[in-house]
Amino acid sequence: MVTKTKAEIMDEDRIRRTIIRIAHEVIERNRGVKDLVLVGIRRRGVPLAERIGRGIQEIEGERVPIGILDITLYRDDLTTIGPQPMVQQTKIPVDITGKTIVLVDDVLYTGRTVRAALDALMDLGRPKKILLAVLIDRGHRELPIRADFVGRNVPTSKREIVHVKLKEIDGEDRVIIEETNRLFNQPYN
Amino acid sequence: MGLNRKDVLGLQELTAEEIQLILDTAVPMKDILSREIKKVPTLRGKVVATLFYEPSTRTRMSFELAAKYMGADTMSLAVATSSVQKGESFRDTAQTIESMGVDTVILRHSVSGSAQYLAKIVKASVINGGDGTREHPTQALLDMFTIREKRGSFAGMKVVILGDILHSRVARSNIWGLTKMGAEVRVVGPPTLMPPEIDKLGVKVYYQAEDALEGADVINVLRLQLERQQKGLFPTVREYHQLYGLTPARLKLARPDALVLHPGPMNRGVEIAPEVADSPQSTIVEQVANGVAIRMALLYLLMEGGSSSEGIS
Amino acid sequence: MKVLVKGGRVIDPANGLDLVADVLIDQGKIAAIIPDGQSQADAAGGADKNPSAEVTVIEATGKLIVPGLIDMHVHLREPGFERKETIASGTRAAARGGFTSVVCMPNTQPVADNRAVIEFIINQARSTGVVNVYPIGAITKGSRGEELSEMADLAAGGAIAFSDDGRPVMNAQIMRLALEYAKIGDWLIIPHCEDLNLSAEGQMNEGYWAMLLGLKGIPAVAEEAMIARDLMLAEMTGSRLHIAHVSTAGSVQLIREAKKRGIRVSAEVTPHHLVLTDEAVASFSTSTKVNPPLRSEKDRLALLEGLADGTIEVIATDHAPHTLEEKDCEYNYAPFGISGLETAVPLVWSELIEKKVISLEKLIACLTVNPARILGLAKGSLGIGEEADLTIIDPEMEQIVRVDDFVSQGKNSPFDGWQLKGWPVATIVKGRVVMKNGQV
Numbered sequence: 001m002v003t004k005t006k007a008e009i010m011d012e013d014r015i016r017r018t019i020i021r022i023a024h025e026v027i028e029r030n031r032g033v034k035d036l037v038l039v040g041i042r043r044r045g046v047p048l049a050e051r052i053g054r055g056i057q058e059i060e061g062e063r064v065p066i067g068i069l070d071i072t073l074y075r076d077d078l079t080t081i082g083p084q085p086m087v088q089q090t091k092i093p094v095d096i097t098g099k100t101i102v103l104v105d106d107v108l109y110t111g112r113t114v115r116a117a118l119d120a121l122m123d124l125g126r127p128k129k130i131l132l133a134v135l136i137d138r139g140h141r142e143l144p145i146r147a148d149f150v151g152r153n154v155p156t157s158k159r160e161i162v163h164v165k166l167k168e169i170d171g172e173d174r175v176i177i178e179e180t181n182r183l184f185n186q187p188y189n
Numbered sequence: 190m191g192l193n194r195k196d197v198l199g200l201q202e203l204t205a206e207e208i209q210l211i212l213d214t215a216v217p218m219k220d221i222l223s224r225e226i227k228k229v230p231t232l233r234g235k236v237v238a239t240l241f242y243e244p245s246t247r248t249r250m251s252f253e254l255a256a257k258y259m260g261a262d263t264m265s266l267a268v269a270t271s272s273v274q275k276g277e278s279f280r281d282t283a284q285t286i287e288s289m290g291v292d293t294v295i296l297r298h299s300v301s302g303s304a305q306y307l308a309k310i311v312k313a314s315v316i317n318g319g320d321g322t323r324e325h326p327t328q329a330l331l332d333m334f335t336i337r338e339k340r341g342s343f344a345g346m347k348v349v350i351l352g353d354i355l356h357s358r359v360a361r362s363n364i365w366g367l368t369k370m371g372a373e374v375r376v377v378g379p380p381t382l383m384p385p386e387i388d389k390l391g392v393k394v395y396y397q398a399e400d401a402l403e404g405a406d407v408i409n410v411l412r413l414q415l416e417r418q419q420k421g422l423f424p425t426v427r428e429y430h431q432l433y434g435l436t437p438a439r440l441k442l443a444r445p446d447a448l449v450l451h452p453g454p455m456n457r458g459v460e461i462a463p464e465v466a467d468s469p470q471s472t473i474v475e476q477v478a479n480g481v482a483i484r485m486a487l488l489y490l491l492m493e494g495g496s497s498s499e500g501i502s
Numbered sequence: 503m504k505v506l507v508k509g510g511r512v513i514d515p516a517n518g519l520d521l522v523a524d525v526l527i528d529q530g531k532i533a534a535i536i537p538d539g540q541s542q543a544d545a546a547g548g549a550d551k552n553p554s555a556e557v558t559v560i561e562a563t564g565k566l567i568v569p570g571l572i573d574m575h576v577h578l579r580e581p582g583f584e585r586k587e588t589i590a591s592g593t594r595a596a597a598r599g600g601f602t603s604v605v606c607m608p609n610t611q612p613v614a615d616n617r618a619v620i621e622f623i624i625n626q627a628r629s630t631g632v633v634n635v636y637p638i639g640a641i642t643k644g645s646r647g648e649e650l651s652e653m654a655d656l657a658a659g660g661a662i663a664f665s666d667d668g669r670p671v672m673n674a675q676i677m678r679l680a681l682e683y684a685k686i687g688d689w690l691i692i693p694h695c696e697d698l699n700l701s702a703e704g705q706m707n708e709g710y711w712a713m714l715l716g717l718k719g720i721p722a723v724a725e726e727a728m729i730a731r732d733l734m735l736a737e738m739t740g741s742r743l744h745i746a747h748v749s750t751a752g753s754v755q756l757i758r759e760a761k762k763r764g765i766r767v768s769a770e771v772t773p774h775h776l777v778l779t780d781e782a783v784a785s786f787s788t789s790t791k792v793n794p795p796l797r798s799e800k801d802r803l804a805l806l807e808g809l810a811d812g813t814i815e816v817i818a819t820d821h822a823p824h825t826l827e828e829k830d831c832e833y834n835y836a837p838f839g840i841s842g843l844e845t846a847v848p849l850v851w852s853e854l855i856e857k858k859v860i861s862l863e864k865l866i867a868c869l870t871v872n873p874a875r876i877l878g879l880a881k882g883s884l885g886i887g888e889e890a891d892l893t894i895i896d897p898e899m900e901q902i903v904r905v906d907d908f909v910s911q912g913k914n915s916p917f918d919g920w921q922l923k924g925w926p927v928a929t930i931v932k933g934r935v936v937m938k939n940g941q942v
Binding site: 280305320390 | 708
């Protein structure tokens with residue numbers, strides 16, 4: 001597979017401002033932070049959830065519980081991919097039953113990751129409500145799923161990969177689009 | 190990631206990296222055991238069969254639970270209730286099971302090498318649930334998981350395996366696994382229950398329990414099969430206990446925080462004193478839960494995968 | 503009817519021959535050995551004098567012409583175990599393997615512990631066999647090791663030696679009695695040396711690999727202790743002993759020392775013990791399960807040395823065919839035995855000649871004149887006037903062993919798929935070609 005960087009669609013500043021905006025929107029939608037739990041989907045949803053959490057704390061002066069969700073065991077493609085992805089721990093510090101959960105991920109594409117995340121959450125308890133926050137929505141949904149909070153809508157072709165880079169994992173903050181020479185699913189992070 | 194192999198027949202064939210991966214994968218699996226809903230859909234539509242030619246309630250239950258928690262369906266064939274007793278050949282039984290669409294077979298058999306034999310016959314994955322006196326990989330993995338959970342790593346750990354080494358598949362698998370992970374393994378037991386040339390596996394051989402226990406971090410006490418005495422391999426159970434039973438006094442020779450493992454079922458008062466079995470140093474109860482987690486991890490890691498490495502989003 | 507075997511290298515250790523020559527066979531007997539260079543007319547000389555007689559010519563240029571090979575340790579399984587092998591199939595396997603004579607063990611069903619069974623085997627061989635068959639009688643009734651069989655009657659019926667092979671004579675007193683009783687006809691006793699208490703439930707050689715594989719070991723001393731006992735009894739009685747399937751370094755040493763002391767003992771080794779070690783069991787293939795078991799590399803090297811220094815003077819296959827079903831099972835449940843007749847020659851050629859362990863003459867002696875002398879058979883030589891049993895070996899021929907090609911019913915060979923060199927290409931029994939180019 002050949003890939004080449006096509007465009008940078010977000011830089012560090014823009015990511016920062018976007019996260020602050022999402023933090024505001026979450027508070028607004030929830031009318032505060034009561035019963036709110038942020039849950040990042042491994043891997044890049046996790047630092048994003050932490051950043052949104054910090055944003056909320058700056059605005060409201062209150063810490064929101066932040067959880068980590070590993071959706072590997074709920075993926076619908078385990079028997080077609082190989083070798084198996086590494087399973088890691090799911091860590092949610094509170095009982096999610098009755099809570100408003102904001103699922104956080106970097107890119108929303110087919111919707112399959114979110115489907116898996118919803119199933120995983122349901123096995124952990126019965127939340128009052130689940131909302132979805134993503135940094136990038138690149139379209140091409142294969143399931144009836146939409147995001148409640150979107151950093152940026154980016155129309156893409158299926159030949160493109162949206163690559164979100166975050167300091168905590170990649171050492172830098174930027175979002176780029178790469179073009180490949182074949183149809184490619186957004187890589188599972 | 191993933192075990193790039195069809196079967197898990199022993200720790201002899203696994204690399205340190207593969208063992209590490211299994212232990213790491215068992216960590217999130219163990220979390221599932223403490224949830225209210227102890228089930229993930231990962232192996233939905235898969236069938237795991239337990240084929241047991243030797244009675245073993247706990248290993249079979251552990252595998253069946255692991256399979257069910259992972260979302261698989263299970264079926265079990267035990268020798269006492271099957272056509273095996275009517276003299277059906279191993280191959281015929283294996284092929285019958287496979288033709289029922291089984292994806293993974295767990296085999297327990299009294300003959301060493303039977304797991305290899307089965308793996309050659311069937312296309313399904315085979316997990317060795319204990320073959321003869323050769324290997325019992327999942328037991329060793331759960332022992333290792335228990336040690337790592339309590340101690341963090343294996344490097345430099347002094348692990349004593351105490352008892353009937355000759356007839357113990359648990360001992361052999363533990364030796365393979367622990368030495369690969371950098372532990373110092375000591376084996377101790379009566380010379381008549383010590384296989385010749387076992388030192389070539391990189392273990393230290395002792396015949397005096399006291400010498401072996403000195404400064405130990407972990408003591409893995411093996412079950413003594415009482416029928417060995419009938420074959421004259423040691424004089425009496427009484428003398429065995431006197432020489433090799435893990436008593437509170439002997440336990441004091443080990444490090445104060447030494448772990449005591451036992452694969453079960455225990456002969457209390459024979460290889461292990463009740464006070465030791467029930468002491469805070471004993472991990473015997475936890476080992477059982479860890480066994481389910483390890484088996485879940487293996488079932489997951491042996492899941493059949495395709496050739497693509499693409500993901501979803 | 504005449505047969506002319508042309509242009510091969512004739513090796514006949516019994517007569518000290520090693521030359522390129524033609525061998526002329528007439529009326530089933532060796533008529534002449536005509537060295538290379540003498541005229542064709544001379545070679546077929548007999549034909550000129552008797553124009554009506556046909557001469558079959560077998561081209562053997564570049565090949566070895568040796569006395570018909572003798573395997574003094576086979577299991578033909580008939581009567582009783584005809585699903586494993588019959589005299590018909592076993593002798594065909596022998597012919598395909600280059601053997602013109604086989605000596606069969608008495609552990610049939612019923613055991614060859616009475617004259618009727620011996621005579622049955624001889625008659626059956628005459629009517630269905632394609633090579634010479636010499637039966638061995640049981641030392642004890644039922645080979646149970648308790649009471650002597652009617653050894654004299656067995657000998658009168660055609661038994662050429664005595665053995666309880668497959669089982670040891672555990673009781674030393676019974677073995678002593680057998681050796682003493684054998685003095686009646688200076689009969690040969692062939693013990694299967696194994697202390698059953700030491701070997702009980704054993705599946706393979708005791709040692710590193712048994713430890714690793716979790717299989718119960720058969721210690722070397724199970725064989726050696728019994729050999730030591732039998733050597734002492736042979737020394738005491740002065741009777742003749744031939745130790746079957748020697749497999750350990752300690753056994754070789756015991757026999758070497760016994761020979762120095764003048765004990766009347768000979769010994770044999772199998773091709774599989776010369777080629778394989780217990781490491782082969784790691785595959786858990788039941789074709790590696792054999793008794794005595796495949797031993798360590800140290801033992802294997804000692805066997806080669808014993809062969810080289812003459813301590814061991816016979817190579818015998820211990821051909822032990824079993825059915826596919828019997829061997830297709832868990833290791834412990836499989837019977838012991840390797841189907842050996844059809845791989846023996848290329849195995850020893852590849853292991854002993856290609857690797858220069860022993861001389862060609864010595865190898866041929868181990869397969870011909872040595873077993874003949876030990877058994878008192880007028881075989882194993884190309885002397886003029888002797889029965890024309892010949893084997894032609896192509897030293898350059900290389901091919902892959904395929905058990906599916908075996909004519910033996912026993913496909914239980916650990917050498918399936920091995921590429922081997924030095925194959926028998928023709929077997930001639932009493933002047934009759936019973937195998938040519940692998941076809942029987």
